[in-house]
Amino acid sequence: MPEEDLFSDNLSALVEDLCREESYRSVFHRTSHVDVHMPSIQDLSEAVDSLRSVLFPGYFRDSELRPDTLPYYTGAVLSQAARLLQDQIKRGFCFSCDREQGCTFCEDAAVTITGRFMKRLPAIRELLASDARAAFEGDPAAKSIGEAIFCYPSITAVTNYRIAHELYLLQVPLIPRIITEMAHARTGIDIHPGATLGRRFFIDHGTGTVIGETCVIGENVRLYQNVTLGAKSFPLDEAGKPIKGIPRHPIVEDDVIIYAGATILGRVTLGRGSEIGGNVWIVEDIPPYSKIRLGGDSRELSRTYHKNSDSGIRNSVSEKEV
Secondary structure (H helix, E strand, C coil): CCHHHHHHHHHHHHHHHHCCHHHHHHHHCCCCCCCCCCCCHHHHHHHHHHHHHHHCCCCCCCCCCCCCCHHHHHHHHHHHHHHHHHHHHHHHHHHHCCCCCCCCHHHHHHHHHHHHHHHCHHHHHHHHHHHHHHHHHHCCCCCCHHHHHHHCHHHHHHHHHHHHHHHHHCCCCCHHHHHHHHHHHHHCCEECCCCEECCCCEEECCCCCEECCCCEECCCCEEECCCEEECCCCCECCCCCECCCCCCCCEECCCCEECCCCEEECCCEECCCCEECCCCEECCCECCCEEEEECCCCEEEEEEEEEECCCEEEEEEEEEEC
8 A cells, every 4th residue: 555545544543643632731731822823933023124124224125215215114114013013922922821712911911012112112223223333343354334234143133132122121921032033043143032231232253152041241242153151050949940030140241352162151240341262161250351361271361450540550460270
């Protein structure tokens, strides 16, 4: 008997087995998601791309904008983006909602939050403008700010992050994470929407960069590829489950540079103005104005610069085991 006939003969039994409630409940850990409109990656991508074209007018989609047509274009695109985003926010709430069917909570919340989010777009643009300038000034290979906006994965990932972060602050379930994961898949840069990133943030090259949920990054910080700002092993509760919602990722103060391959774990602080060399492993606080290097003898050389108002800058050197 042909193989396809064997499958056809067993199809009804296979469908019945996969659609048993006890079967799909074991996967979904709730009644099911088959009766819920799930978020749409396609529609979310369309919404984010629409917002990107407004935040960077003339760079994406309609590249022939003029000052006299800009208001019409902006209004039309924002209306479309708001409709798409409102529907996806509602679906995010429905995904996490345990209320009875027929309630209006998810839809009402989506309407309110979409309005609040759209009002934050000018502030998001101002932050992104500072990020684009930091990319241009931080990379000698960049010939213009426009080149950084068009070409650099950092700008793509940070744009998605800054949109997602505002939705995260508005307590939208699921949708912020999807938005940052879309950028992660495209650029290799993994920024959790719960992280806090200051102005003038730039990741050069970017592939493999990881920034955890509770990470706090100051202004004018530059990272290179394959940097991890992560957590150490998680504390467990009495039931042996990870305790969530506690600060567990690094704090990076203003004007810090972290070079390729560095791994910084736990709630440690990298002091202002520090320079972290490539491939180092850090699990303790670093004083301000430090220079951390990994020497050839597998020892970590810490060179700390202390600001002193009377004598200018005083230099001290200490060595620590890696």
